[in-house]
Amino acid sequence: MAPSEAVVHAWTRLERAHRAALPTVEDRLKAAGLPPLAWYDVLLELERAGAAGLRPFELQKAMLFTQYNLSRLVDRMSAKGYVARAASAEDGRGQLLTITRAGRALRRRAWPVYAAAIDAAVGAHLSDAEARTLGDLLRKLY
DSSP, X not given: OXXXXXXXXXXXXXXXXXXXXXXXXXXXXXXXXXXXXXHHHHHHHHHHHGGGOBOHHHHHHHOSSXXXXXXXXXXXXXXXXXXXXXXXXXXXXXXXXXXXXXXXXXXXXXXXXXXXXHIIIIITTSOHHHXXXXXXXXXXXX
């Protein structure tokens, strides 16, 4: 069964909105001398996990944005001192990822830039009530 015209229209608008907003965020981060949004996403999830950290598969599941090369991304972030790796206490073979002090500082430095980009991409176009309604509707999709 094919989706209704209304469903196709909603899908198209959702995709266009996403494609319009994401470059705005990435451009603002880059202009501020900050790493890409995927780095922020990793740091946020690791900060939320606290001292317990996350295993790589848990991090990938928690991330807001798809990252197909998560291991390479974590390698780069670890080399810069933003992410620490340790052997998992559960099985000794797996890794446990945690955010470092430098990673927390980078995430905090990036947030105002990211927040302003979110506001430009969404907040400038929707009232708070409209944004709440949109958020409630989108929650139904996942």
